[in-house]
Amino acid sequence: MPQATTIGLVRGLLVTVVVAVVLVVVVRGGAGATGSVVARVLLPFAAAAIAAAALHLLVPRTPTRYGAAIPYATLAEAVRRMQSGSLEQALPALAQVVADGTRAARAVVWLAVGGRLVAAAWHPSAPGAGEDSVADLTALLARPDTAHVVPVLDGPVLRAALTIRKDVAVTAADRRLMHDAANAAGLLLRVVALNAELAERMRRAADLAEELQASRQRLATVRDSERRRLVAELAHATSDRLDVLRAEIAAASAALSPGGASSGGPDPARAQAALARARDQLDDLLERFRAVARGVYPAVLRDRGPAAALDEVVADLPRAVRLTGGLEERLPWELESGIYYAAAAAARALGGQPAESPLVVRLEHCADRITVHVEDAAPPVPPDRLAALLTADVDRLAALGGGMDLVAAPTGLHLMAWLPDRVEPVVIDADRTEAAVR
Numbered sequence: 001m002p003q004a005t006t007i008g009l010v011r012g013l014l015v016t017v018v019v020a021v022v023l024v025v026v027v028r029g030g031a032g033a034t035g036s037v038v039a040r041v042l043l044p045f046a047a048a049a050i051a052a053a054a055l056h057l058l059v060p061r062t063p064t065r066y067g068a069a070i071p072y073a074t075l076a077e078a079v080r081r082m083q084s085g086s087l088e089q090a091l092p093a094l095a096q097v098v099a100d101g102t103r104a105a106r107a108v109v110w111l112a113v114g115g116r117l118v119a120a121a122w123h124p125s126a127p128g129a130g131e132d133s134v135a136d137l138t139a140l141l142a143r144p145d146t147a148h149v150v151p152v153l154d155g156p157v158l159r160a161a162l163t164i165r166k167d168v169a170v171t172a173a174d175r176r177l178m179h180d181a182a183n184a185a186g187l188l189l190r191v192v193a194l195n196a197e198l199a200e201r202m203r204r205a206a207d208l209a210e211e212l213q214a215s216r217q218r219l220a221t222v223r224d225s226e227r228r229r230l231v232a233e234l235a236h237a238t239s240d241r242l243d244v245l246r247a248e249i250a251a252a253s254a255a256l257s258p259g260g261a262s263s264g265g266p267d268p269a270r271a272q273a274a275l276a277r278a279r280d281q282l283d284d285l286l287e288r289f290r291a292v293a294r295g296v297y298p299a300v301l302r303d304r305g306p307a308a309a310l311d312e313v314v315a316d317l318p319r320a321v322r323l324t325g326g327l328e329e330r331l332p333w334e335l336e337s338g339i340y341y342a343a344a345a346a347a348r349a350l351g352g353q354p355a356e357s358p359l360v361v362r363l364e365h366c367a368d369r370i371t372v373h374v375e376d377a378a379p380p381v382p383p384d385r386l387a388a389l390l391t392a393d394v395d396r397l398a399a400l401g402g403g404m405d406l407v408a409a410p411t412g413l414h415l416m417a418w419l420p421d422r423v424e425p426v427v428i429d430a431d432r433t434e435a436a437v438r
Contacts, residue, residue, distance in 0.1 A: 248278035251271075301337060319358070323362075324362045342393040343374065
C-alpha cells in the first residue's frame with residue numbers, strides 16, 4: 001500500500017477516535033453536572049463545535065487550485081532567469097508555467113519579430129516542431145489549436161503573446177494565471193528589447209566612429225593634395241613672371257647706374273622703358289594672383305552660390321560654355337564649394353582652348369542630391385587624362401560622401417559629379433526614422 005494512503009487511513013482513524021471520545025465525555029459530563037433541559041439541548045452543539053475544532057487541527061488543508069501555488073513559484077524562477085539575461089531558458093520555463101498552471105494540453109510563447117508573431121517556446125515540447133509564425137493576434141486567434149490568447153504589451157507595443165490549447169473550457173483561474181504571467185513577462189521582455197536596442201546603437205556608434213576616422217583620413221589626403229595643387233599653381237603663375245620682372249628691374253637699375261660702361265653713363269630713357277615693361281609684368285602677375293585667389297576662395301561663391309561662381313569662371317575661358325540650372329536653396333559651405341571646385345576644374349580642363357561646339361554645364365538639386373553635368377561633344381583631352389586632372393576633386397567629393405562618373409561615348413564625353421545635400425551622417429533610430437547627427 002502506498003505510504004500516502006497509509007498516512008491518510010491512520011489520520012482518519014485518529015480523527016474518528018478523538019471525535020468519539022470528545023462526544024462521550026462532554027455528553028456524560030454535562031448530564032451528570034446538570035439535569036436541566038437547557039443543558040441537554042446545548043451540550044450536543046458544544047460537542048459538535050469541539051469536534052469541528054479537532055477536525056480543523058488534525059485534517060490537513062486542501063491543496064489550492066494550482067497545487068500550493070507551484071506555478072507561481074515557477075513563474076518567479078522564470079522571472080529570475082529573464083533578469084539574468086538567459087532568454088533561451090526563460091521562455092520555455094514561462095511556457096511550462098502556463099501549461100502546468102492551466103492544465104493545458106499545450107502552451108506556446110510567441111515573440112513579436114519584424115511585424116509578425118513567431119513561436120519561440122512551447123510546452124510540452126514537440127519533437128518535430130519547427131519555426132511557426134502568424135501575421136498578428138487575429139490570425140493567432142483563428143488557429144484551431146488556440147483556446148485562449150493573452151497579449152504581452154509594453155505600453156502600446158506588442159512584445160509577445162501567450163496561447164494555450166485545452167480540451168476543456170478555459171476557466172477564470174486560467175485567464176488570471178495567464179494575465180499574471182503576461183504582466184511579468186512584459187516588463188522583462190521590455191528590458192531584453194532595450195538591451196538589444198542598446199547593443200544595436202553601440203554597434204552603430206562604432207560604425208560611425210569608423211566612418212568618421214575614414215572621413216578624417218580622406219580629408220587629410222584632400223588637404224595635402226590641395227596644398228600641392230596650390231603650390232603648383234603659384235609656382236606656375238609666378239616663377240616665369242617673377243624672373244622677367246626681376247630682369248626688367250635689373251635692367252632699369254643698370255641703365256641708371258653711373259658706372260654703365262656700355263652707355264657711357266646713366267640712360268634715363270632706357271631705364272624708363274625697362275620700368276614700363278616691369279610694370280606690365282607686375283600687373284600681369286597681380287592679375288594672375290587674383291585668378292589663383294579666386295580659385296582658392298571665390299568671394300562670389302560665398303555671397304551668391306555655386307551657379308554665380310561658375311558663371312564667373314566660364315566667362316574667362318576661351319571656349320564658349322553654356323551654363324544652365326542652379327540650386328533651389330543655399331546649402332552648407334562644404335557642399336557648395338565641393339561641387340563648385342569639381343565643376344570649375346572640369347570646365348577649365350575642357351574649355352581651356354577654343355572649339356566649335358560649346359561646352360554644356362548643368363547644375364541641379366533633386367532627390368537629396370546636388371549634381372553637376374558636364375557634356376562635351378568634342379573633348380580636347382582624352383578621358384584618362386581628364387580623370388588624372390580631376391583626381392584631387394574626386395577625393396574631395398568622396399570625403400564629403402559623393403563621387404564622380406566619367407563616361408566616354410561616340411557622341412562625346414559626359415561627366416557627372418554629385419554630393420548629398422547634407423553633411424550629417426544618417427542614423428536609423430528605434431522607430432526606423434532618419435535622424436541627422438551633428
